[in-house]
Amino acid sequence: MLNDPVTVIPSVGEKTAEQLEMMDIRKVEDLLFHFPFRYDFHEIKPLKEIAHEEIATIEGTVVSEPQLSFFGRKKSRLTCTIQVGVVAIKAVFFNQAFLKDKLVRGEEVMLTGKWDMHRLQLTVHKFHTQTFEEESIQPIYRSKGNLTSNGLKKLNAYAVKASVDEIEEILPDKYLKDYKLPSRSEAIKELHQPTSKQTLKHARRRFIFEELFIFQLKMQWIRMKNKHQTEGFSKSFNDDQLGQFVKELPFELTKGQKSSLKDIMNDLKSSHRMNRLLQGDVGSGKTVVAAIALLANNLAGNQGALMVPTEILAEQHEHSLSELFGDRLTVVSLTGSIKGKRRREILERLGNGEIDIVVGTHALIQDDTIFNQLGLVIVDEQHRFGVQQRKTLRDKGLNPDVLFMTATPIPRTLSITSFGDMDVSIIDEMPQGRLPVETYWAKENMIERVYDFLMKEINKGHQAYVICPLIEESDQLDIQNAVDVFEQLNSVMPPQVKTALMHGRLPAQEKEDIMRDFAENNVQLLVSTTVIEVGVNVPNATIMVIYDAERFGLAQLHQLRGRVGRGSEQSYCILLADPKTENGKERMRVMTETTNGFELSEHDLQIRGPGDFFGKKQSGLPEFKVADIVEDYRALEVARKDAIEVMRHDRLTNDEDYKKLKQLIEADPMIQERIFD
Numbered sequence: 001m002l003n004d005p006v007t008v009i010p011s012v013g014e015k016t017a018e019q020l021e022m023m024d025i026r027k028v029e030d031l032l033f034h035f036p037f038r039y040d041f042h043e044i045k046p047l048k049e050i051a052h053e054e055i056a057t058i059e060g061t062v063v064s065e066p067q068l069s070f071f072g073r074k075k076s077r078l079t080c081t082i083q084v085g086v087v088a089i090k091a092v093f094f095n096q097a098f099l100k101d102k103l104v105r106g107e108e109v110m111l112t113g114k115w116d117m118h119r120l121q122l123t124v125h126k127f128h129t130q131t132f133e134e135e136s137i138q139p140i141y142r143s144k145g146n147l148t149s150n151g152l153k154k155l156n157a158y159a160v161k162a163s164v165d166e167i168e169e170i171l172p173d174k175y176l177k178d179y180k181l182p183s184r185s186e187a188i189k190e191l192h193q194p195t196s197k198q199t200l201k202h203a204r205r206r207f208i209f210e211e212l213f214i215f216q217l218k219m220q221w222i223r224m225k226n227k228h229q230t231e232g233f234s235k236s237f238n239d240d241q242l243g244q245f246v247k248e249l250p251f252e253l254t255k256g257q258k259s260s261l262k263d264i265m266n267d268l269k270s271s272h273r274m275n276r277l278l279q280g281d282v283g284s285g286k287t288v289v290a291a292i293a294l295l296a297n298n299l300a301g302n303q304g305a306l307m308v309p310t311e312i313l314a315e316q317h318e319h320s321l322s323e324l325f326g327d328r329l330t331v332v333s334l335t336g337s338i339k340g341k342r343r344r345e346i347l348e349r350l351g352n353g354e355i356d357i358v359v360g361t362h363a364l365i366q367d368d369t370i371f372n373q374l375g376l377v378i379v380d381e382q383h384r385f386g387v388q389q390r391k392t393l394r395d396k397g398l399n400p401d402v403l404f405m406t407a408t409p410i411p412r413t414l415s416i417t418s419f420g421d422m423d424v425s426i427i428d429e430m431p432q433g434r435l436p437v438e439t440y441w442a443k444e445n446m447i448e449r450v451y452d453f454l455m456k457e458i459n460k461g462h463q464a465y466v467i468c469p470l471i472e473e474s475d476q477l478d479i480q481n482a483v484d485v486f487e488q489l490n491s492v493m494p495p496q497v498k499t500a501l502m503h504g505r506l507p508a509q510e511k512e513d514i515m516r517d518f519a520e521n522n523v524q525l526l527v528s529t530t531v532i533e534v535g536v537n538v539p540n541a542t543i544m545v546i547y548d549a550e551r552f553g554l555a556q557l558h559q560l561r562g563r564v565g566r567g568s569e570q571s572y573c574i575l576l577a578d579p580k581t582e583n584g585k586e587r588m589r590v591m592t593e594t595t596n597g598f599e600l601s602e603h604d605l606q607i608r609g610p611g612d613f614f615g616k617k618q619s620g621l622p623e624f625k626v627a628d629i630v631e632d633y634r635a636l637e638v639a640r641k642d643a644i645e646v647m648r649h650d651r652l653t654n655d656e657d658y659k660k661l662k663q664l665i666e667a668d669p670m671i672q673e674r675i676f677d
């Protein structure tokens with residue numbers, strides 16, 4: 001029955017089958033796994049809490065004989081007085097004459113209907129005949145076309161009766177016992193025909209665990225396979241030489257930096273290929289960690305590559321790495337705009353091993369770049385670098401250690417789902433002496449005061465960013481363009497303040513020149529679009545003004561704001577915004593209240609949902625039927641721990657109880673895609 005087409009159900013004809021097909025329901029089993037997306041609970045409410053015209057359920061005692069009158073041919077009206085607490089109300093039943101005998105004086109009744117608070121009258125839709133718990137939960141299904149939720153409920157009732165017993169258990173007994181979960185078939189039945197809130201909760205809990213556990217098993221499976229297949233990557237280097245470099249840094253590493261480095265060094269030394277995510281808030285000092293990793297890799301005799309999302313960043317990192325390494329290493333940047341002879345020359349030096357570290361954009365791996373011996377790839381801003389790029393590297397016959405770095409504060413719940421197949425290191429503290437950026441929200445009519453404030457900072461010898469959302473006039477969107485803002489600012493700034501305008505459409509060389517001028521303080525005020533969003537590091541910049549701040553998401557505002565507050569001076573961020581919606585206002589308030597990226601991202605996640613956080617495609621987030629990774633993050637952690645445990649003892653292969661789970665995992669095409677062979 002389970003594997004039969006839905007048409008085996010007597011009431012399902014061709015038309016219904018077509019509509020079911022639109023919802024990907026083809027077999028009886030699919031129908032059983034089409035769970036209600038929510039439930040309506042009929043809860044008994046005291047009269048005074050029921051709003052006028054609200055549909056509600058009340059409980060009371062029949063205190064009058066029911067009166068029945070007929071009108072028209074088949075229409076009837078039955079009325080009766082019900083005592084609800086201290087109030088006597090009138091219950092009216094249309095066309096339910098048969099209830100007359102059930103309304104017995106002195107008996108308790110439970111009724112659901114529409115409440116008229118002025119007439120103290122309930123127009124009853126439902127007279128509850130069974131005990132309350134059985135009656136009180138209504139499953140609501142997502143449906144399409146002519147098929148209603150109720151229609152689906154009926155089909156499911158049939159399917160449950162005819163075939164739910166055929167549903168086999170896939171979870172080992174251990175979990176059912178440990179977590180007191182109902183069996184798979186019991187849980188399915190309960191989801192379709194809830195008997196009580198409590199049992200429904202258990203049924204949901206079972207599927208939440210099942211979904212998250214299977215997902216985590218897949219992730220761990222990929223992880224294990226990848227580790228297994230990449231033996232022989234051990235790198236040996238001189239710890240003293242590395243220690244010397246760290247000692248020479250102008251600052252002491254933070255605890256978070258040290259522990260992340262320890263993880264990374266272990267990965268480099270181990271015989272498995274590194275697949276690690278280094279996560280840290282903006283300005284937490286990931287670049288230094290990357291630099292040390294690159295040096296270690298080089299001491300082991302390998303070349304390294306640092307991949308960044310923009311050309312501006314490539315230039316900047318080339319600059320700062322060259323400075324850090326001095327004569328130790330040769331660092332070169334290679335981006336799409338480096339062409340002709342210079343490019344050929346770089347490629348040649350890369351091929352013969354003269355270049356130790358190359359910094360560049362994606363073009364770096366897609367081109368016919370040939371390395372002499374590539375040992376480590378560091379990817380800045382992981383979510384812009386997907387599975388595809390990793391494959392490209394592999395296809396080129398390269399299988400280096402890979403370290404992903406992200407400044408985007410990924411909520412913990414997300415990082416363990418979408419990056420569940422990676423190891424994760426977190427830098428969870430800021431370098432000492434950093435002052436949190438003071439953030440203010442100003443309405444656009446306060447612009448003069450904002451300019452004054454800006455001038456004050458510049459007069460102290462500091463530098464400023466002014467951020468505008470778009471570069472071209474866009475009337476409909478009412479966005480102030482960068483060119484306008486630039487001209488306006490120029491007209492109010494004294495001549496000694498040098499200004500510059502930066503946007504994505506400028507030629508690469510020009511962008512590079514502007515950034516260098518800003519980094520060297522030849523330019524004090526930089527008007528820019530969001531091209532400087534990630535990674536730009538000019539510690540002397542202490543103020544940022546963001547135009548139309550309500551147009552940005554919280555995560556992006558946080559990234560932008562991270563460009564200031566990178567030195568020891570107090571920094572400021574001013575959000576110019578006139579948000580129209582409550583949501584928008586709330587976002588501005590949240591920005592002024594916290595500088596903690598993780599807190600902000602959790603907030604963003606709640607407002608916008610996980611898909612939006614990365615953009616649907618990039619998120620790589622799985623779709624769950626019952627589980628919700630935001631709400632159920634605790635279950636997710638439990639499932640992750642259990643999955644790790646399963647892998648540690650190799651239970652999928654060794655233990656009969658896990659056979660069905662293993663089959664499920666191996667059948668998933670996503671798994672093949674992610675395994676490096």
Ligand SMILES: Nc1ncnc2c1ncn2[C@@H]1O[C@H](COP(=O)(O)OP(=O)(O)OP(=O)(O)O)[C@@H](O)[C@H]1O
Pocket residue numbers: 251252253254257280281282283284285286287288289406407431432534535536537539562566
């Ligand atoms: N332990 C430390 N103590 C003091 N300053 C530090 C420390 N680590 C890094 N810095 C400095 O802090 C600034 C920010 O560091 P870095 O650019 O590495 O941060 P990041 O995490 O890469 O930032 P972003 O995510 O914004 O790119 C740099 O000027 C760097 O020199």
